[in-house]
Amino acid sequence: MEQAEMYGRRGCQLVKELASAEPGQLTRFNDDLFNQVIKECNVHYSQFYELTRKMQEEGLDVQFTRNADHFGMLIHHLSLLRNKRCLMAYMYKRADILRSLSWKVGRVLPPEIEGKLSDIEKHYFKNHASALQCYMREMDCLDLTVDMVPPKDPYIKVRVLEDIGVTAIGDKDTNLACHSIHFLKCTEAEPYIMQGMMEELVG
Amino acid sequence: MTTASEDESAPSRIDEEDESLKLESDVELLKRAWQNEKGAPEILEYQSALVRRTSQQIHLMEDLIEELTKRGDDPLIVSIYQMDLDRTQFLLRSYLRIRLQKIEAAMLHVAKTDLWNRLSRQEHNFAQRCIEDMGSHMDESVLSKLPSGYQSNLKQSNASDEDDMVPEPNLNTFVFCKRQNSIGAIPLDDSGDEIVDLVAGTHVCFSYIFGLLLHVCALFSKPEDGGHC
Numbered sequence: 001m002e003q004a005e006m007y008g009r010r011g012c013q014l015v016k017e018l019a020s021a022e023p024g025q026l027t028r029f030n031d032d033l034f035n036q037v038i039k040e041c042n043v044h045y046s047q048f049y050e051l052t053r054k055m056q057e058e059g060l061d062v063q064f065t066r067n068a069d070h071f072g073m074l075i076h077h078l079s080l081l082r083n084k085r086c087l088m089a090y091m092y093k094r095a096d097i098l099r100s101l102s103w104k105v106g107r108v109l110p111p112e113i114e115g116k117l118s119d120i121e122k123h124y125f126k127n128h129a130s131a132l133q134c135y136m137r138e139m140d141c142l143d144l145t146v147d148m149v150p151p152k153d154p155y156i157k158v159r160v161l162e163d164i165g166v167t168a169i170g171d172k173d174t175n176l177a178c179h180s181i182h183f184l185k186c187t188e189a190e191p192y193i194m195q196g197m198m199e200e201l202v203g
Numbered sequence: 204m205t206t207a208s209e210d211e212s213a214p215s216r217i218d219e220e221d222e223s224l225k226l227e228s229d230v231e232l233l234k235r236a237w238q239n240e241k242g243a244p245e246i247l248e249y250q251s252a253l254v255r256r257t258s259q260q261i262h263l264m265e266d267l268i269e270e271l272t273k274r275g276d277d278p279l280i281v282s283i284y285q286m287d288l289d290r291t292q293f294l295l296r297s298y299l300r301i302r303l304q305k306i307e308a309a310m311l312h313v314a315k316t317d318l319w320n321r322l323s324r325q326e327h328n329f330a331q332r333c334i335e336d337m338g339s340h341m342d343e344s345v346l347s348k349l350p351s352g353y354q355s356n357l358k359q360s361n362a363s364d365e366d367d368m369v370p371e372p373n374l375n376t377f378v379f380c381k382r383q384n385s386i387g388a389i390p391l392d393d394s395g396d397e398i399v400d401l402v403a404g405t406h407v408c409f410s411y412i413f414g415l416l417l418h419v420c421a422l423f424s425k426p427e428d429g430g431h432c
Contacts, residue, residue: 038348045350080350081359087345088368095340099307103300124340131332135303138325140258144303147296151289186289 007044007079010037011086018093026097029118034087041083048076095124102129103145104194146187148194157201158182158189164197229256230291237298242379244372244411246305246313249323257295264288306330310337311357311369374412381406 014033021027051073055062062070098121101113107129114122136144164176169188176182176192181201192198236250268288271281306313306326310333313319322330338356346354353359357366381404 038345041349041353045353077360077362080353084345084349084353084359085368088341091341091344095337096308103304118344120340120344124336127336127340128333131329131336132303134332135325135329138328139299142258142296142299144296144300147289147293151286151293 011083028116044076044080146190158198162197312371
């Protein structure tokens, strides 16, 4: 005998995975589970359609008749809706995290995050980063991704954590070699600090 | 005793002081706009004239600092001007950033309601792009794979009467406010047992939507009446 399948269990698992992740952190895109939920939606729809056809063949008014088949259709419809909401919540919440990342890391995703995304999500991230860049260009190239905390000192002492090499900082070239210490403007150092390539030296 | 060079530089020093005084009052306005935007759950009216003036003044300050640095003026004075500039830039960036993040969080809701009229032209373009990007993202990942009748981004299914999948900001979140004018005693419930006396300068905390109602009452009541609503 077939074991009764709990409708919406997989959709619930998908959402639970999202809820149990660290806030602001992404888990690996669960391709397998995601596709299973989509498949379940299509199964619900074909069974819904079967019941509609059956009622029509019996000469019953599909919209107003209240029999077992009607309530079966209702359950399939509501289960489909629930799965749809779970799928969209999963994608939407992940997109939310991607949007907040584009404020922090700019246009280039760190490889350890990129590995967790689906191809569609990588495409979305690029699009959103581009939309932000467009806005900033329209606002006279005002960079909104810096100055994330209120300014305390105009200059901060930083240690370079990765070998960045010779880069133009302000109006002169500076050699940002690994372990070198520099005295930079907050807004100049901020993008590097956000990406983990520099750390602020306090005290 | 003044020398000729000091006489020549005296008018430009007064101009600089005027500039920094003007900057201060616009900074106060910007700070208030920033605080309001930070506290309110929905997007507020765009302060386009203020943003334009602040941007112009930021450019002027940058030029002034460059000139003072070239002239070899006291580094302490230059760094004070620099800190003032940094503070203003932070306020402007944060103000615009908070607004964009509110648009990102409720893009469909903003586009469907009169909140759309509170956006600047550049924000309209940004919101439009956000909606298109999110729409195609949902389409490609979920909606196109679902059966027909369930493919809408806005409605759960064709059976829905209205757009029931549009997230909205929660207007019941609590906000801290400071009264600028007195509007007298306001009853908090129908029995009138609990009242709050809103005197100028007091700090109060209530839900944003209650605050909006009070604001409307204040527009229609005179302070000397004690304004009940």
